[in-house]
Amino acid sequence: MAEPSSNPLRQPLPDGVVPESAVARTEKRWVITMVTMLAIMMLVIVATGLADALHPASNVEVVDPRTLHLAGEFVESNLGTAIEPDGSATVRLVAVQYDFVPNCVQVPVNTPVKFRLTSADVVHGFLLPDTNVNTMVVPGFVAEVRTRFAQTGEYEMPCHEFCGLGHHAMWTRVRVVPVAQFPTEAPQQRTSCAEQ
């Protein structure tokens, strides 16, 4: 700032130090390069979106959060894991401050699993680390996500959206068990590993 202006480096460069045509040429090349880059990336996104089992909950099903406990799909007796006639599993969960109901879920390994979740109060989140299961749980809507567990074991499951001052305590479990160990009750039966 205080340098003397006799310093040649401080002398302003003349106009047109790079000819206009050269600027235009290089910019054109760069535009082609970046459009190609983005087109390739977009293609990857579309391909992975269509081909891989990475489908966010986009089902747009409404449910009245005030009457969940009274009637319909999310009454307490219908929560937990249900085995469908085709052998797949459907897990229904209700998120509340600060727990999932039921707070431990049991599913068979190597079986298509469909999670259906909703909230009885505020916004929650549902994340199974190391799987493709990751969704918001918004009151008034049913979030449906599908997965398939390749290995048995226990997954810790945090609520991943701030839901109030006890948010950090909202951890539950998904237990993946061998198909043979999975209780084969009547279709009406709902199972979980929650402690009563």
Add this chain to the structure above:
Amino acid sequence: MLNSRRLALFHCWVAFGAFLPAVLLGAWQMLMRSPLPAPLDDPGAYYASVTLHGTVMAYVITTFFAMGFGYAVAATSLGRPLRGAAAAWAGFVICLVGTAMAAATVVAGKASVLYTFYPPLLASPWYYLGAFLLVAGSMVWVVLMVVNMVGWKRDNPERPVPLAMFAITATALLWAWAAAGVEIELVGILLPRAFGWSDLIDAGLGRTLFSVTLHAIVYFWLMPAYIAFYTLVPQAAGGRLYSDTMGRLTFIMFLVFSLPVGMHHLFADPEHGSGFKFLQSFLTFLIALPTLLTVFSITASLEIAGRHRGGRGLLGWIATLPWEEPMVLAVALSLVMLGFGGFGGLINMSYAMNMMIHNTSWVTAHFHLIFGGAVVIMYFAIAYEMWPRITGKPLRSKALARWQLWLWFWGMLITTIPWHIAGLMGQPRRIAIFDYSLPLVARMASLVNISVIGGFILLVSAILLITVLVRSHFGERSVTEPLRYALAVNPPRQVPASLNGFALWNAIVLVLMIVAYGYPIGQFFFLKSHSAPAVEVTSQSAAAGVQ
């Protein structure tokens, strides 16, 4: 800097004055969620702190900084006094009152809803009112930027609007569009419920309205940094701007492309179908264009400077750049962080891949790199450039300023690289206390500890920033050079009307917003009953969750 000196100085001091405590809160939060012992070990305080950290960083600092910088740019780039200085001061006071109101409510523990609000959680009405005043007050600035640009155009019909002024007006218009989402959410949903005039809260609608703001606001934060890239960096390096036209196109693209894309924050939400999510995912990719264009133009501008200074060969010009200038050092560090952060952003904006990292620490790492890193480091550099011009006193000292920039850079990398990894391992965001005895959490412990070190380096850097700025106030008055903007290599003599104004682009934004958001917002008025009762965040005790 004519009548804008004091305006710029006051706005920037509010911004940086709020910055230091907000960084301190951030450092404490990192300690809280780590396995290390933390003072004041209380989850309730943690969520209040996250709310304050987010509110101050996202709304207060950015808004005040953009306003102060805008007033300085308007006066210096147009070379005449700012029109409407009295209104500007009124806006400043409204914003300040709003800030104080919101901050006091959070500190009192009555608004721990985070800066993203998360309805149907409900905070004290004073928090929402404070946030609303802050945003509404900044609209005075938006109007003044437009008034000053239009007034200058009328008086100078033959000349193109200087790039810096064109760009800051684009920033103001973008903010007006972006803020509409949060303002409608506040006025239409949160304030009526908080004051007890309404009953239920439509969480889906609230989230969707906020998403209108949530992405474009990032570009509102970013654009002052880009204005520095285009108009201050080439000047500080002793070169010329490679292309004025590309600068104009960049800011127009930011205005147009950063708005109809907010739904990529809602990919994992069940209240929207895959069609609009995919559409907005696609549109989000387009905002990579102005950034890629900028990286090219700025690198080319720096190359011109480096070669002028005697640099030879393919890369020899890099070494000859004046690295002792904080502005030149900052742009390099900023672009590196932008590169890392941008890579993460490409994952976030991908409809499918986002599922792997949604709401994990990966996302926290991403926006800290982009905003806390690439953008904020340019705010520092702009302050170092502006301070001497405003106060007439030289920076004390450039060496200390360089230390501050380097520490911020390393602090940010050490903080965010472990966060990226922990996020991939499934570490959720916004959690006050982790149980490190859980197997899933235990394997993240060392990563979390490393990031805490980064957090404290950032704190040291923030203290240095304030030290440099305060010390500079106590120097000898010896600088008389005004703020100068880089000239283009081929200065534009005349530019088409579309590159010299925003009427056309505002119309395009309107059409795009109707296409991208018309149905996603409109659907809530036709869906069957899905609203939920509000849940007051103040009425629950923290202990209730820890059974």
